[in-house]
Amino acid sequence: MSIWEKETFFKPQDVIIVGSGFTGLWGALHLKRLNPNCTITILERGVIPTGASTRNAGFSCFGSPSELIADAASMGEASMWKLVDQRFRGLQMIRTFFSSEEINYDPSGGYECFTAEPGSWEQCCDQMGWLNKELKQVTGENEVFKIADEKISNFGFQGFDHMIENKLEAGLHPGRLVQALLAQVQRAGVQILTGIEVTGYKAANEGVTLQTRQGLSFGTKQLLLCTNAFTPGIVPGIDIIPNRGQVLLTSPIEGLAFKGTFHFDQGFYYFRNLDNRVLLGGARNFALEAENVSEMETSEIVQQQLELFLREHLLPGKTFTITDRWTGIMAMGHEKSPIVQELSPAVFCCVRMSGMGVALAPLVALEIATLMCAAKA
Numbered sequence: 001m002s003i004w005e006k007e008t009f010f011k012p013q014d015v016i017i018v019g020s021g022f023t024g025l026w027g028a029l030h031l032k033r034l035n036p037n038c039t040i041t042i043l044e045r046g047v048i049p050t051g052a053s054t055r056n057a058g059f060s061c062f063g064s065p066s067e068l069i070a071d072a073a074s075m076g077e078a079s080m081w082k083l084v085d086q087r088f089r090g091l092q093m094i095r096t097f098f099s100s101e102e103i104n105y106d107p108s109g110g111y112e113c114f115t116a117e118p119g120s121w122e123q124c125c126d127q128m129g130w131l132n133k134e135l136k137q138v139t140g141e142n143e144v145f146k147i148a149d150e151k152i153s154n155f156g157f158q159g160f161d162h163m164i165e166n167k168l169e170a171g172l173h174p175g176r177l178v179q180a181l182l183a184q185v186q187r188a189g190v191q192i193l194t195g196i197e198v199t200g201y202k203a204a205n206e207g208v209t210l211q212t213r214q215g216l217s218f219g220t221k222q223l224l225l226c227t228n229a230f231t232p233g234i235v236p237g238i239d240i241i242p243n244r245g246q247v248l249l250t251s252p253i254e255g256l257a258f259k260g261t262f263h264f265d266q267g268f269y270y271f272r273n274l275d276n277r278v279l280l281g282g283a284r285n286f287a288l289e290a291e292n293v294s295e296m297e298t299s300e301i302v303q304q305q306l307e308l309f310l311r312e313h314l315l316p317g318k319t320f321t322i323t324d325r326w327t328g329i330m331a332m333g334h335e336k337s338p339i340v341q342e343l344s345p346a347v348f349c350c351v352r353m354s355g356m357g358v359a360l361a362p363l364v365a366l367e368i369a370t371l372m373c374a375a376k377a
């Protein structure tokens with residue numbers, strides 16, 4: 001290394017963040033706002049962020065009725081409402097930092113669709129009063145969820161018998177949001193080095209030393225891991241299970257009537273109208289174990305289920321072609337809440353976004369940034 005390189009790109013930092021997805025970028029932004037003089041470098045293994053942030057479906061959502069009811073049953077009401085509050089405030093933070101144009105914000109509302117099969121629909125109807133009452137505390141809105149069965153036929157759907165509308169849900173362009181965040185952190189003076197994969201770290205005299213696959217070594221006073229599903233590669237044993245989400249996109253469909261973001265089957269399917277093309281994701285419930293992987297290939301079984309869903313429910317009788325297919329890797333665990341903590345002195349992590357990181361990252365990244373600033377003081 002030349003002296004020039006040592007004195008610039010590889011200078012010891014106040015903070016090194018590993019991972020430049022939403023969480024790492026929001027983390028850098030908050031740290032700079034809390035302490036403008038601190039030096040920060042983000043290390044990213046990909047040429048661009050390569051996890052979930054640029055590969056999701058672009059839903060700006062804080063939970064469909066059946067998802068919230070299922071979460072309340074599995075994690076308890078208090079934890080479920082805490083998550084909803086974090087997601088809602090995170091989405092609001094996105095809106096305060098970025099204009100609608102910058103991130104293609106589309107406030108067309110969201111819907112959960114139901115079939116006539118007994119169970120979920122009745123349960124959602126029974127609990128809608130309670131959900132709306134509690135959601136008013138979070139959102140200030142009187143009736144967040146309301147029945148919208150009358151729209152089903154206008155939307156051109158087949159095989160759905162009921163729908164619940166959420167007027168506060170929206171769509172956005174995740175690629176543009178990442179780009180806008182990258183621009184903001186770089187303007188704030190954060191250095192981003194790509195193509196560098198961190199393989200491990202160890203405590204050093206005044207902080208932490210990082211090892212990388214490229215053989216480069218980095219020194220920092222504080223380390224923040226924002227590596228979500230890929231964290232077990234750096235912190236073995238952490239409660240994170242990688243989970244692959246698969247998506248497909250059709251060519252433009254003439255007369256595509258539905259607008260907004262849509263959920264079905266507790267969120268196992270999600271779809272939206274993207275410039276008159278159908279973007280559809282999910283169906284991982286057909287291969288639950290097989291989708292617990294961090295490889296980004298699509299799989300035939302899931303893609304076939306998605307195509308079947310398109311034909312049966314969204315585009316009945318229409319001809320269409322699939323132009324794009326992709327995957328992104330989410331981080332699940334035995335609990336749905338994120339891990340936001342100091343792992344050891346000077347080593348912090350903000351990971352396990354459980355498929356909610358578009359919404360969660362702004363707020364949980366502020367939480368970890370505040371913790372790091374307090375630890376340093």
Ligand SMILES: Cc1cc2nc3c(=O)[nH]c(=O)nc-3n(C[C@H](O)[C@H](O)[C@H](O)COP(=O)(O)OP(=O)(O)OC[C@H]3O[C@@H](n4cnc5c(N)ncnc54)[C@H](O)[C@@H]3O)c2cc1C
Nearest residue numbers: 019021022023045050051052053198245328356357358359
């Ligand atoms: C198909 C799909 C649909 C989704 N739908 C929604 C939704 O509706 N609403 C919602 O809120 N969220 C949704 N999500 C989840 C959301 O996209 C993620 O929770 C969020 O992007 C996680 O951001 P992150 O920064 O924590 O992780 P990532 O975006 O995964 O970023 C981690 C980064 O770390 C880098 N990295 C990993 N290991 C290393 C290493 N060793 N060294 C250097 N760099 C490393 C990776 O390359 C990556 O860029 C969805 C995700 C998918 C895949």
